[in-house]
Amino acid sequence: MSDSIASLRRKLGSAADLQAVVRTMKALAASNIGQYEQSVLALADYYRTVELGLGVCFRGAGRAAGIGDDVRAADARAVGLVVFGSDQGLVGQFNEIVVEHALASVAKLTGKPVVWAVGERIHARLTDAGLPPAGLFGVPNSVNAITPLVWQILLENGQSAGQQHATELHLCYNRPLTGSGFAPVTQRLLPLDEKWRRQLAAQLWPSGNLPEVIGNGTDTLRALIREYLFVSIFRACAESLASENASRLAAMQRADRNIDELLERLNGSFHRLRQNGIDEELFDVVSGFEALTGPRRQP
Template sequence: METLEHLQRRIATMRDLQSIVRTMKTLSSITIRRCERAAQAVRAYDETVDYGLQIVLRDKDVADAAIAASKAERKTGPVGLIVSGSDHGFCGRFNEVVLNAALENILSGRAENVALAAIGTRAAELLTGAGHTPDVVHATPGSVEGLRASTRNLLALADHWRTQRGIARLRIVHAVQTPETPARPVTMSLLPVSPAYLFHQANRTWPSRRLPTYTEERNIVLTSLIREHVFVRIFRALAEAQASEHASRLAATQSAEKGIRDRLAEMNGAFRLRRQEQITSEMLDVLAGATALNRR
């Protein structure tokens, strides 16, 4: 039977663990909100890029050439796949959900034609365990402020793949938070840009009667705008993935907190029972001693 001192130490340890879980839950809640705000804030920049593409694609020759090139690139060629996972644990099945979606993308085509990049060491380890070792492993953004640097690194990787390995099709697999689940897998095509999107921008009505002008060569402007369009999509994917990771961690901490609370109730009950037994035993010893003295 455990002593009172041992029970007290176990209860103190459990309370410390409860405090840690509560802190993790609070941090996850704050990070989810900040990631959601970051994803919303970049939408204004995305709209500006859309307006720029609308102006450039008003030229029918430029629009037709861009749409034709996009359709051609979508059919053939090797694929670059970015898998956004986690560097840290205690987030439920977040990494497994992303891994399953990544494996579906890999197996849908020829595995030898897929270049892999993993965001997060845990995602990289799972991919390696499944027989698909990533070519590149990036750390997950440490905070919302790190999303921009991570996005730039992935853009540089995309440029390297396109120039050195001839990769024209680029996708990113990540998880998003939904009302039904904290982690739902999503596969987003980054390159080539959707022909439907280009067609929509080329035929959309300008919101005012004044049209902007530009002095740079059209193809250069178009390339720069498409690059910024891809930048926005990667940024939003990373922000949504980080929010989903922390939503998964929040669900895990809530479950852990309930388990700790139930365990603490059991341990406190055992402590009270053991203490009552000890008090009763001491009182009986005192009573027995008093009885023995009275008999003398």
Template structure:
């Protein structure tokens, strides 16, 4: 039979758990602000790189991208998926794993999948698209730089050794209404629509830009910076989405804990009142028996 002490212990445990949940909710909210600030500052850097590419293409007189090789079952497609290492993020990794699997099934050729985050790796492990490489998920803006450097280095090696022709990026992206949605983009080769928009982007100053130095190293440097800023932006959006998912999960947990605490408190008071009533009844009954004696 449940006792007052047992109910009191449950109340103490729920209160302790509620304190942990509130702490995690506060940390998630603080992290979201950190990553949103990074995304805001990253916009200017991305714009600078885009203008550099536009200046190069105009200087070289390139109005269209070189034609892509025809789709072939022999082509090799590189894929990077950004998940999480930690739990308590709701359906964050499940949604991305399903989205990734559905989209990869429509792409021709062999797929080489790299995954960021052990949780997402676990969802894909042993499936149709078993990950070939696992990266540790970053937990700060500073750690994102190191991750992006590792991915770019591996991409260059894989292009030489494994012949990767296309490179796709899959991650979660925050939405304006709150929450997040999975998204994917083709980083290499350059998207034709994006390229045409880039050529029509007006130069922000009256000075006409000029390209100094050899053309090939300049283009390689610009493409590398474009890949760097795109990967950095995607990682930051993924981290913001992860913390948004954790914040939403903690809000649900906090609501559940409050309901459990309310129910336990009511049960405690009812039990305590019934115990007091029983003791009073025993005292009154004993007093009446003594009076009769």
């Protein structure tokens, strides 16, 4: 009996310690979600500014040769796909969902793309799925660490140097949904979407002071496209990190509920065993008392 009670005490202690860890991870995940969502919101104004600049360039220069043209010969241009995943576990089906979506996206592309993985776990899953990445990037652990990652991706893709050729570039990541949850998306950054270009060129300037491009319009357009790529990749990474932490938060919430149920069962078993032990001890006392006070047999 004492061994069983001691064993239950150990299990209760272990479950309580585990619950403390789970709740700490819940708090960290909730905090991380907030900072990544705030970073996405902070990008909105800058992204709007870049769009306005691109619209001016598109109106003034029309179609710039070699920049964002529609792909006419896929085999003559490199096709890149960046897949954002996680470096850590406890994220539920986060990596599985984005890998499945990435495979579906690859099936729609002409030719086999060069894949870069952001995260060791997504790298392993892509390899197991028959789509081995050509490169691996570490997942940022804070908002400040996203910028170096973006520049690494741009350098790897050859866009930061402003080459003359256009590369087809796609991003695959999980995007947070309104309220809760996330969904996988694929975003094509290059070549620039023709419909989007026309929309930017047709939008009205927000003030009465009309802008003009000074100097080489092609160089200005290239610089704005690099900024557009930077902001787009930064936002995709931040949204992926927010989704990862949302998935981790949901997993920790499920774990917390399960631990609560386990603690309730263990406490119930512990109290039952303890009460049974007390009842047996009382029964022994009563039995001994009755044996001592009962009538004695005559010799």
